[in-house]
Amino acid sequence: MTRPLPALPLRFQRAAAAGLLAAVLAIPALSGLTATPVLAQETPVKGGVLNSIVQPEPPTLMLGLNQQGPTQTVAGKIYQSLLTYDQKLNPMPSLAKSWTVSPDGLTYTFKLFENVTWHDGKPFTAKDVVFSTNVFLKEVHPRARAVFSRCESITAPDDYTVVFTLKEAFPAFLQSFEVSSAPMVPAHIYEGTDFRANPANATPIGTGPFKLKEWVKGSHIQLVRNDSYFKPGLPYLDGITFRVIPDAASRSLALESGQVQQTQYSDLEPFEVPRMKTHPNLAFSTKGYEFVAPMSWLEINHRVKPLDDKRFRKAIAYAIDRKFIRDKIWFGLGRIPTGPINSVVKFYDPKVTIYEPNLDKAKALLDEMGLKPDAKGVRATVKIMPMPYGETWTRLGEYLKQALGKVGIAVTLESTDAAGWSQRVANWDYEITTNFLYQYGDPALGVARTYISDNIRKGVLFTNTMGYSNPKVDALFAAGAREVDPAKRQTLYSEVQQILSDDLPVVWLLEMEFPTFLDKRVKNANTTAIGVNDTYEDVWLAAK
Template sequence: MNVTPQLLRKPLAMIAVAAIAASTALLPASAEPKRGGTLTAVVNPEPAFLVSAHNPVGGVLQVSSKMFEGLLTYDLEMNLQPALAESWDVADDGLSVTFHLREGVTWHDGEPFTSEDVKFTTMKIWKELHPRNRVNMAKVTDVETPDAHTAVFRLSEPVPFLLSVMNGGESQVVPKHIYDGEDVGKNLVEKDPVGTGPFKLKEWRRGEAVILERYDGYWQEGKPYLDGVIFRIIPDEAARATAFETGEVQYGGFTPVSPCTAQRLGTLENIGVETRGYEFFGTIFMFELNLRDEVLKDKKVRHALAHAIDRDFILENVWCGFGTPTTGPVPPQLTEFYTDDVPTYEYDPAKAEALLDEAGYPRGEDGIRFKMVHDPLPFGPNFVRSAEVVKQNLAEVGIELEIRTQDTPTYLRRIYTDYDFDMSSTTLSALPDPTLGVQRLYWSKNIVEGVPFSNSSGYSNPEMDRILEAAQTENDKGKRVELFHQMQKLAQEDLPIIDLFVMSQATIFDKRLKNHTTQSDGYPTFADAYLESE
């Protein structure tokens, strides 16, 4: 079924509920998939390349995920399931992971998929070129290949989150015989994509479309059902919305239009809106505070700011309800590690004023306590609109806020190199394990000048470092959960970051399209998707 944004409480937001909930995104048990037809989807921005084993960026992944696969995949309940690996074993001491690979799998050129491909991808791509796996797999010392269908990862220390990143969205396997050579990175960008997925490249018309066709040798017998997929490049949002309305485009992932436009499209008879399928990310909208500032280094001031900001109003009126509340840096959807037993900061301007008075910042004769500058993330108008709400909120408690907008390079330099900011808005994908996503904003060793989306607040607490570093290698699941509970409590007490809400991504689709949302990592293969007859 389709789900609606979970916080559509305002009358305006409720308009879309009936229409969105009425459509069916996934395959009913009694339905028989229809074979044939070509799906037209939209991708924005246009991919710069089509193989993403070394650089898993969104626009590329929306296309490459139909051609390449990982060892594992996620179902809609965030359970790991077999993909190129049929099964896997983790040693009791956590120092090895053995993947038993699927037999009978071939690359799009007909060559067999083997353990040598897994070793090559791991050691030469994930460990050397991949921006996150260089860290995630730093303790992988070797991949042994005792036979063509067994890959044994050897580790110098336990890596309890290793399996979490073996899905196709994060870690795609590529063929050694195609991409190995003197310059593997160059090969991945310049050579045509050759994967194991249900679709293969037919044509790339740059600036216009990427055209995929069915791979008849796909290892899942009888799939895919579609003859092909055309990914159209439509840079203008209004044009994308029109293409959905007219039926010219039948699919778009990762909220291809603004949240409020998505809400409107969901009221149309032929269009559905699906917010499932993105649980892997747990993306939080947040405000980072620069603790180098004399005022903001005071914890009472940070607590006051949290009480002064009306999160619910921002979510409902700026983001049209596409989000869910969170009590801290680990999203509630990450049920294994989440706790709500943390300090919380409800919207309470009177409490904010009292804390500011206690901190020694009374209102002046002009009613102003102090001034701040806010740098919104330059990724769309909603970040500026959110800042405008915060400006009004803070004015109510005597803080004058200047909103400073800029292009992306300037923003990144200002926040992550010059540290020339008071408050910035940004987003964080928590990912399936807090070590993978959350740690980077709270670990003092990740205060790295010039590295985007690192610890820009300058937050440093030896106790937080101890907790995070212990969790990196703790092999006892119960102890590790307790460490992350401690981490959340400390993060909410120190409050270097004000977490607003977990953002909901949306898939826009033509209701004739069935079985498009089958995974929780945002990048379905479309092996099960089909178009219902008119």
């Protein structure tokens, strides 16, 4: 089984971390809150600095060039896209105040707010949108390239109108304007330059409610209020400071002590969550991740025998207990998946083949394959390379080794660092690994890419790295992407979920839920499907 919880050692870890934490947080003029006293606790007021954590430190804040999680959380306050989304994934205004879709689903017309300026004072216009979507993002952003390459034309009839005309209907198009999916960049700074080498990448210029003031590498990123923000009276906060705290125990201590008022994603190890939920000054939520809708799985290389046989993959599925994984390894964070589409994503259908724990079924499938146990009870040996993303993923690997051993599948655990893991998976140099991907609100955006044959691309991470291929699945995903009628889309996606749950190209483990902790003084945060990555334009701090 997994290693016992290190409750007592963690106390020593936290104590030992206190000195490190004090050094990390001893940043003059940044520490502490400066909230203005208010008469009515629920009346938004200006003032205060929100202290949060960013972990790991982002490689850049130029969101168009890098969409890693830490970059999104910080840069989502600097950059904006045309839309944001509520927690039911309905589009809401951001830089676009309104939009219309033609009856044939081919023409999308966006009307922009007319008083938006970039952080350098230049006006934001339709020219910036056309440049961002038709030039910049097509060159540097793989997901955006796939979306905007579907456009026959992207035009600006006037300074505040943008018209996207598609080659064929693509109803997921309205889900494509989340800030990390299509960040707007200033044409006057990037046009005609080497985008990746532009000096402005070090001092990002967006339209968002906060601007970069200071980035001390290894210490903190300080954002300050954009006093020229186009929405009157916003933002409320004076600024947001993201503190770089690599040590997990120090991050927990920073939250407990009130030195930071927000943690998100994987800032805390799951085994810390039950204790933190009892803290009287903290509010806990798993909301705000509906747009990314993370799904974790056992990724299986179909080029390796006997992993290419779906009976073997089904035996793995029957051998593991996903409820145990959810409850004992992720400490209740997550939902048990039924198939390839997360249950918070559109067109999810639970009516598929379900794999409850059943060791007898697992053994029967292995027998059917002719994999009989040897004198030591071993039928086959596989290598599992857990994601190098912390203690929880290590524990998962240990559990998988034990669980598969019960049906005669011997497991060799392989360890690697983050860079090595990425390189090996991208280049198909693995047998089984643990992985998770985001689904971006629609199967056409974040689900199909894992299973379609034309996305088998060696050297590119988060593609169909398993090498799974089924022409029927390809055809259904293609038809679902262009079908305008929601009922017909549902029929197509229901069928593809049924096929995939039988083929089992991967073994789905968990619809992941990330914990967000907020000091109870923090108001109006984490209210959309973008959650902690949204602008925080209307977040405010109540008085103590």
